[in-house]
Amino acid sequence: MSLNNKTIVLLLAIVLATGCLHEPVDEEYFDDLSRVKGGQKPTPPVDLSMTINNYIITLSFYTDKIDNGQLLTYDPDTGSNENLYYLVYISATDPAQFSDPKLYYDIKYYVGYVAETDFEEGVDPKVVTIQISSSYHGPVYVWMTSHDGGRESDHSEVVNGDIP
């Protein structure tokens, strides 16, 4: 009889334990950056500039600039920029007029990316070109961000030009 009681208690304990596998987490659970993909966010490329020639935008930017012995463009989790990707965004309207700052990172304005490893190590400025359709005439606004595979940086300064 005592064995039966023990068995029942054991079964009940298993049932309760499996139910408690999904104990609610507290509100601060995800405040821990180790639970955020990418950890801390990287910093964006600097000194962005743009030239437009015959519907080709030439974008140059710096990622290996050092200030006080510290890279300006880097991933705080690794201390380097070797794992970074640089994302390019383009718009025909001034992003300063965006109703929501999230639109700076909206896929609608995303053009493409290059990786730090696509360039020769330590050489600045880095240059990318963007071909624009010849049917387009008007203003062009371009900005960049860095991405460490998990988190995206704040956007760089916005450069603009005009396609006649």
Place this chain on the structure above:
Amino acid sequence: MNYRTVLLIIFVILCAHTSFAQQPFTFVKTDEPVSLWKALAWDVLPGGGHIYTGHYEYAAVFAGLKISGVYAMYYYYNYWQYRGSLYRSAKKANEAIDPEHDLLFKDPEGGYKTVKEFGYAYDRAAHYFTLSILANAAIYITSWLCTWYHVQEINESRQPTYVGFNQFSFTTDENGTMWASCTMRW
């Protein structure tokens, strides 16, 4: 053999047969009918109604289903609360850490999810819980229907019945003639 002799033989056999089953003429129930409401009330417990009606194989099946059903409800309620807490925590953290980006948070069940995806998982968990409630309702309704059917079946065989008996007597008159009579009541 004349017809009187034949009748006498039949009479004697009939009397001999019925004399062993002498009972008072009465109106009796062969057995008490089963209470439907009691059976349904017992059926709230796993297998209770079927044990009450004596259908033990049904009792075993429905007891298993009901216990599993209640456990599923308990499990999915906890799971729903759990996914809700993950969603609220991710939403709060995203707003606090970087409101301009959709951050990817590590899902304890594997992979990474944005706040929106945690919201979808929360909705799915709510659906699972709702389905478990519906499944329990379906199990209980089916069990009650089976119990109801079994009660009807049992009570059909327990309808009130009449029980009859035969009475016979011999008399002799002053001329030496013997008279035999039989009364059959039903």
